[in-house]
Structures are given as structure tokens and as C-alpha cells.
Amino acid sequence: MRRSFLIIYSFVFVIFIGQACIRKPGEKIVTIDLLLKEMTDRDGLAKLPQNNFKLKQASSYSRKSIAPDEEGWFDNADASQYVRTDTIGGRIEHVLMDVDGPGAIVRFWSTWHAQQFSMGTLRFYFDNSPIPQIEGQISDIISANKYVGAPLSQTTSPFLENGGWFSGHNLYFPLPYAKHCKVTYQKADESINDVLYYQINYRKYEPGTLVESYTKGDWDSGKFSEIIAEVSNKLRHNEPQINQSVVTQLKGVMKPGASLSASIEGEQAIKKVVVKLEAEQVEQALRSTVISMEFDGKPTVWVPVGDLFGIGYKISPSKSWLSTVEENGEMSLFFPMPFQQSAKITIHNFGKVDVELVMLEMHYEAWNWDGQSLYFHANWRNYPDFNTSEKRDVNYVSISGKGKYVGDVLTLFNDSYDWWGEGDEKIYVDGESFPSTFGTGTEDYYGYAWCSVVDFSLPFIAQPSGDGNRSPGLTVNSRWRSLDVIPFEQSLKFDMEIWHWGNTQIDYSPTTFWYGTKDARVEVMEDVDGVKIPVKFPERFEGEGFKVSRITGGEVITQAFLSYNWSARNHLLWQGIKKGDELEVYFYSEKERKGQLKAVFTQAPDYATADVLLNGDLIFKDLDLYNSELGLKELFFKNGRIKKGKNIVKLIVKDANGAGESPNKFGLDYILVLADRIFNN
Template identity: 25%
Template sequence: MQTYTYPDLVNKLVNLRNLAVPPVKGETSGTFSSYDRSSVYDETTDTYQEWGANRDGDGFIRKEEEGMVVLELDGPGVIWRVWSAIAKEGHMKIFIDGKKTPVFDRPFRAFFESYSDERSPLNFPELTPILSRGRNSYVPISFQKSIKIIFEEGWGEYYHFTYTTFPKGTIVPSYTGVFDKESSIALAKVDRKLYRKQDAHEKIENIKEEKIQKVIQSKQKETIFETVNSGAMTKFVIRPKFTDFSQEEITEILRSVTLSIFWDDDEKASVWSPLGDFFGTAPGINSYQSLPLGMTEEYFYSNWFMPYTKGVKVIIENEGEQKIDIEASICHTPLPIEETSHLLRFHAKWHRDEFLDLDKERFKKNGDRWPDWPLLLVEGKGRYCGVSMHVYNTWEQPEEEPQTWWYGRWKDKTIDWWWGEGDEKFFIDNEKFPSTFGTGSEDYIGYAWAAEPPFSMFESAFASQPYVELDANGHTSVNRFHVGDNVPFQEKFEGFIEKYKSNHWGENNCCIYSTVVYWYQEPDVKDKYGKVNLKERLKYIHN
């Protein structure tokens, strides 16, 4: 029987090592959101109806005398993340463990702005970031028996509640609406850790650092690190020497050079990605810092915890025309075989429009699964931990002159250019209706109203937009990482994000997605993703 204190739960937000622990039976996750309830699964025909419905701002479970029920869940469990596009004065009521009196009964807006019952405003800026209009709270709300949340009229628009439930018998503290001294200090410590982002993760003892310097010639590859021992990589840093290259050349190099990582005696890489994309952003160098990944002009870093039993091999391949000079450092720690043989293996794969074994006809415009676009399709036991997306959405300038900004605002736009209406949908272990069903691509990341100018860049521990064009016409780079709120699966994970715009949505307009997905998986189960050729990778990297 597992017992968690509130500080234990808070520390899960920064513990990357936990991601490699296999999920136990009874550990589940999901998201309650305001998605359009006209999207349904028809069991009699095994098809999906109104699957692209897009009135996502006010969906709910049912109405009761006190208001609309937006979340209802049996414990033990924890709410990891609460998000809203606009939180207003209508009350949010949180009922814990079946009690008739809510432990929280205040304006929804106050949930993001106040702390316990104190007069002073909440002051955990890293745990409760406002990301380009989107309100986020990563302050855990735990419950032993059950939780129910009701919104009163005037609460706002759009919501997400992302949760984990633990196996029966697990003991967690139940939220009372007030945080005691120990809990408050735990939140303050983690908030301060998250401020430092790349150094926020839990520290690991007995670390060894390998420093590497390589010149990799055109059309050549180099093994930059290899060991046959049992252990784990804990930090990976690349320092490319790009001083002699133009920005355009750097952008091409970061797609032409690839990273491959092989665990144990595997013949197939568990990690394969263009070098730049692996570190969470594209195209080119876009500075940002998060907890697991980041990029600066001087170096790129990864903090993912990567265990192995029979060793690891890290290869950098240069398929470009220019030789490259890089420095790297890899931190690793020895671990007993008895531990690593039971841990999951880290995976990361880059792809574009990869449907694998899916029936692609169902995903076309008239198919019942449109507009789902596959992020990740894997089998076996593991944990989904996040994604970075490069969206190349570009269009011809409209002839009509707008009254405001570049293309106008709201319904007065001169062109319907916005790419990100698509909801995330995660199907776990053969479920027919996704346990996570979101309300929009920017909502999943954590920002809001992203079709409306101005278009800002931002960074945080778990979500960032390292790049977007000033007028949004061209490249957008976003990422979202799941640490405390990772998505466990026992048999299968099928993750999608809706893509309403086709690859070519006008005579000279296009909308192209590429992505790197990060997850952990059983050692003996291989994913089906392969390498992508250089010609395909180099498409859509320049405006």
C-alpha cells in the first residue's frame, strides 16, 4: 500500500526519474474539459459522429440545482493541472470525499489568484503561470474518496482538469481548501525550483560527466558516447559551433543532422530525431527553457532520465553538405541491473503525417475520424510525456485591407488563417472514447485566444512557445511536457490532435505539422517509427 504526503505529490512535478517507473495496474489519467458534447462514439456502428464539432467553450457533464457539474471522479487521486481561457466571477465549488459542503466556494478566477483563505494574492508564479492569456495552475488538488466540481453561472469560458487516479488502497491527503505549513513550504520550494527550469529536476547522486568534442564530416556519422554497463543518462548537452554559418545554414544543419540513441543491445534506435527538433523547438535555434528540455544560442540541453541495462550508444549523423564541429557533455550514473531491468526505456521520434497502420480513409475530410491527426501510436506498457510541434502555416496576403492589426480581429478577419482549433484526444488501452478530450491546440499547450493578435512567445517549466512569426504567417513552435501529469498506459496509447486545415488549404496556402513525441516504454517492446529521409525533413523550414 502506497502512502503519499502532500509534499510527496508536489515533488512529483519535478521528479523526472519517476517517469521511467512502469505504471501499476489501477493507475489512470485523463482530462475533464468543456469539449463539444455533440462529438460522440456510436457503439452500434463503431463510428464517430460529429467528431470535429468545435463549440468547445461550455460543455459539462450535467446540470444540478447548484450549477453545472464539470468534474466527477472517484479517488484516490490528484488534479495536476487546471486551465482556463477566461476565468470569471461565477463560483467554482469543490466537493471532496462526498461531503455536502464545498471546501472551495469562491469565484473561478480566485482559484488562480488567491491562496487558501488568506487575503494576500497567490504568489507561486511558476506553478500558476499565465501563458499568453491562458490561466494555468499546477498546484495539486488531492482527494482520497472522491472529488466533484460545480460551476455556477458566470464562471467563464473553456476549462481543463487533468488528473491521475491511483490504485485502490493508496493513501493521499484530501484537499481542505487550506494548505498547512508543511504543504505551503513544499509548494514554495518547488515553485522556486521551477524558476530555474533546466536545474529544477530532482538531483541524482554519483553522477559522472563525459565531455566530447567531435568534427563530423558531411555524409558521416560518429558515436559520441557508448557504454556496456547498467545505468542511466541524466543530462545531455550539445554545444554546436555555428559561428561561421548563416541563420539559414544553421536551420538546414539542425534538420540535416540527426540524433540516434540505442538502449541495451537494440538494433533499432529508441530515439531518432533531427538534432534541433529533439531539443523541443524548430526550425533553427529558438531560445527557451523548460524542465526537461531547452535551447539557447550557446547550447541545447535535455534532462530526461534515460535508463539502460546493457549499455547505451549515442550517434550523431550528418547528412548535410557542411562539416560540423560540436562539443557535448553526457552525465550518467551507474545503477544496479536489478533496478534498470525493471525500468521503462525513453523514446523520442520525429515524424510528419505518419499514420502507421491506421485506416487513412477514416481520417480524410469525409471520414468519421476527421480531423484527428496522429501524434503517437504505440503498444505495450509505458507513459506518454509530451510533444514538441513545428507548425508551418502560411498564406497569401489577402487583398482586402483590415481595419485592425494584420488581418483584423474576431469575426472581422480578412482571412481565416488560424491552425490551432484542434483538440487533443488520448485513447488509453483500447478505450473507444478518449479519456482525454481537449478544447483546442493552444489550450492543450496552456495558452488561449491564440488566433487573436498580438502573437506572443513564452516559456514555462511545462509548456512553451519558443517561436511564432510577428504576424503569425509562417513558423510556429510549441511544446507541452507531462511530468506529474504524465499519461500511463498498460496496453496501448493512441494520441491525436485535430488538424482542421489540410496540408494545402488554398492555391498558395499550406499548413504542415511535424512533431517530436516523448514517451517511456517497456524495454522489449519496439515502436514502429522509422527514419525520415533528408529531402522530406528539409521541406517547409524556410519562409
């Protein structure tokens, strides 16, 4: 018996040693621990992968989309499109993904239309096991996973629409598998309308890569509690740790057409870039002021300042794994930017007025450049006054050479009250004829859902401004990649559909972030004419876009009804309030506006009476929003004034109106200055 055991042991040992010996230098056994550590390894972004893989996506994209030159390429039926439907143990299970390993799921996004869908069952079968290793309600696994917790399992900011809560659901906890992975969904009620959207990003490792599969019970055993806590803490506190930081600074006033530059010598890596600007019109300065960078003599970065830091042309506080923007306008970027001999950073003023560079700081330290190191790139494209009457693909970026794609920022101005973002991402790697990443909508790519106007910032996704999602205004979306980076050997092309519900015009500007070898190139590098175009602003200020600065009772949410005639089909709802409660919210204006002020509020049986102040001035006293049914109340104020910059709206709840109701709500649709009209009593 002992002899048999020794023979078996020796055989297994030889097999293991044999597999280990054929691994390439630098390769490691892929485990959950290894992947979680990689997730927060910023320096790893600037290097070729330790284990070679291709990044792919399983999604519910329309199966009518076969080829760009065939009908159906822009088809929008991208819900509940499954690989197939299996019957397992008498259960009907819809297959979302069925792939061979070795591999790892690294991002799972989903959303659904009905409450019943959050009660449906999601199952993961690894390595051809007939028994699921993970099984539970879909929301409990993806976005409310008690074993993983936020931010690895989290919704974007939800909003109330048509009586139900809507949100994008995101899981970033990696799920590796050695041989095979199948993911299925079983509806809670097979008879309900079938509306499930999903995107699953997964790594497909080279054959022979050793992977330690997720096994049943790994979550609830607490096996990964310590590293989950460590990674989550790093993601929440995003400031990079720089061991021996050296700082190079720039400051000064730049006249139109002028620029300022600084250089760094040696084998180094910039780990943090901080910028703050001041100008007569900061919004235009964020677009017309451009940062360019050269590493070892190669130009790799040319991007407007606001787009580089993920906020477009509006100062919007935001915090993600790779960037932070403070309310005072200080912007920080945390991409590692290594080089062998030299780096040069230049800031250009292509605008018409002076721009004060309050600060530009580059924090850097020594870097050991080797055959795995890559150069940082950031590129900006601009599609101004884009006509949406015809659906078509626009190019984010086209790259030739070797590298990895690590993220993007989309800045757009929507000219209508219709939703702009039905278009799908299509990412082609190394000359693919059909994209290995084919999405279900622009908002889904950026992690949220249902045209939500609610602002949010999470480690890997952010919407610092969503004003343009359902009304004329600015929207900015960003996605930073970690485990879902896209390596490429020869080329990468990223196209996004323009699929707008209305026939209008939009300004559409994507910025892309990637790393490459010295030979890697992009088709478009500079667009001086594009950054000179005046940026656009909305004429009215939507209540749902206001930010809360102070609240003493109740809660503020965004409420929407697609069938109701709020200006953008949503409003700011302050609910759960009582007499004496106060709320202060604020919004920004790019210029001073004077004239007749129009404000639109919501009325209903349970709506309260309140005083309304704008920048300290009482504009509506004892505003009674009681009405026997849901409605809108338009009010005018003769001498309205909206300041340039920050404006504060203060609400103070007063006495009940005596109508026998229990008023506990207050609704604000929008504020508008009608400068060209005269108010008559």
C-alpha cells in the same frame, strides 16, 4: 467510557493496519506532499508509478463528438460543455467534473471570453461533502493563486485583444481526494454569453489506494508553504543535480552523409545531454541533423536535433523543467535515460552541407536498474505540405507495450494568415474505443489560448516561437508532463485533429517522448527522406515576433484586433513612452536580404514621433505616427539590407508633434524586403 474508547481505538487501528497490509510493495499513501515531491523527481519519470493509476481528462469538448465514423467528430463547439447543471442552495452551479475516487487533480487549464468569467466562482467538493473545500473566483484559484504562486499557478504571457487581456490559465498544484470529487462553476451573471473552456487532468487510482484528501483551509493555513517554496525553486532552477557526473564528449565536422558516435558501458543513466551545432544554414541543420540512441542494443530515439530540444528549426531561447536553449545555440535536455549494460548515441548529418558539431556532451552516473526501470524513447513524425481543406486526425505516435507517456513538441510552418490550431487531442489508452483524453484545441493542450503569438517558456509548457499562429511562419509548442504522465499497460495512441480556419498547406511535425519496457515499440521509427526536405521561412518579419533586448522606458506588448487589418491582426505596441525613451528589439533572418525595404507602422492620435534604426543605420528620421484616427503608415527605404542572423531595430522617441495630443505609444506591424521592386521618388 475508557473501555469504549479503547474498543473504538482498537477497531480503527485494526482497520488502518488491514488497509496498510493490502498495499502493494512500494505503494505509499497519496498526499499533497508526496505528489509535490513526485513533481520534481526526474528519476521517477524513468520508472513505473509507485501507485497504479489511469490518467483521465474532464473537458468542455463538443458533446457532438461521439465516434470517428459519425457526424460531429470534428465539431468545434467545445466551450461551456458541462456534465450537467445543479442548483445548490439556490445557486446555479455548472458541473465541470464529477468522478469517484481515489484520485487527484494534477492539472487544471482554462480560459474565458469575457471579463465577467474571471469573476465567476469555482468550487471543489471532495469526498461527497455538501460544503466546498475550495471556493473563490476562477482566476484567483487557477492562475493567480496567492497561496500557491508561480509557477504552480500561472498564466501564459497575456496579450491585448479587442480591448481585453487574453491568456491561458494553468494550475499544477495537486488536489487529491479519497472518495469523490466534484468541480462546479457559477457564473457572475447567468445572463451573459456562456464561453468557458476547461481541461482538468486527474489520476484515477486503483480501488483501495489510500489517499489523504485536500481539506478546507489547507492553502491559507500555510501548511504547504515550505514544500511549495522548495518545489517552485526547483522548477525555476531546472539544472539537474548529478551526484557523481561522468561526461562523454563528441565534436568534429560532419560531411553530408557522415555521422559521429559515442558509447557508454555499465549500469548507468544519462541525466543531461548538451548539443551545439554550427553550419552555413543553422536552421536547415537543426532539421537535417538527427540524434539517434540505443539502450542495451535497442533503438529508441530518432529525432532531428532542433525538435528533440523543443525549438524546431529556429534558435529560440527557452527554459523549461526538462530542457534549456541558450541564445548562443547551446541546447540541453534533462530526461533521465537509464540502461543496464550499454548506451550508444549517434549524430547523423543527412543534409547537403557540412555541419560542425561544436559539442555533444552526455552527463551520466550510476543507476540501480530494477523491475520498475524503463527505457527512454523519443520519436518524430512528419506531415509536409499537409492540405488543410479537410479536417482529419493525424497520428502523433502509436505505441504497443507497457510504459508511460511524458511529453511532446509540435513544430509547424503555417502558410496562411489564418489560425491553424482548433484541432483537439485524442489519446487512447490500452485499446479504448473512445479517448480518455479528449481536448478543446491544440493551443489549449499546450497551455495557452486565443491563437496567441506571444512567446513564453514555463516549466511544463513553452512556445519559443509563435510567429506562425496568425501569419505565415514557424510555431513551436511543447508540453512536458510530470504528475500528468499517462501510464499504459498494452498500448497508447495519440491523435491530433488538423482543424485550420483556412484552406492552405502546413508542415506539421510532432515529436513524442515516452518511457517503456524493452518490449515496447512504435509504428514509425525513422524518416530520413523527411529530414532532408528544405525547411520553410516567412517572407516578412512581424513586429509582434521581435524580442526585446533593451528598453529604457515604457513597456512592450502584443496588441491584436481581429477586425483590424494588421498583417497578422496584431502588432508590436510600445506604450507608456516619453521623449528620450529608447527601445531595441531584434529578429533573425535565415539569409541576407537586399533591396527595397518596406516597413508598416501604426498611426493614431496618441502615437509618437521617433527615429528608426536598423542594424545601426538610420532608415527613418523623425517618423511621425500621429493620425486623427487608427490607421497604417507604409514607408519605403531604397537600399534596405537585412543581415543573415540577428538584426536589431532601435527606436528613439523624439519631440511631440504639436497636434495637441499626449503621444505615448509607438506601433510596428512588419518589415519586408522587396528585392524585386525599384523604389521611385
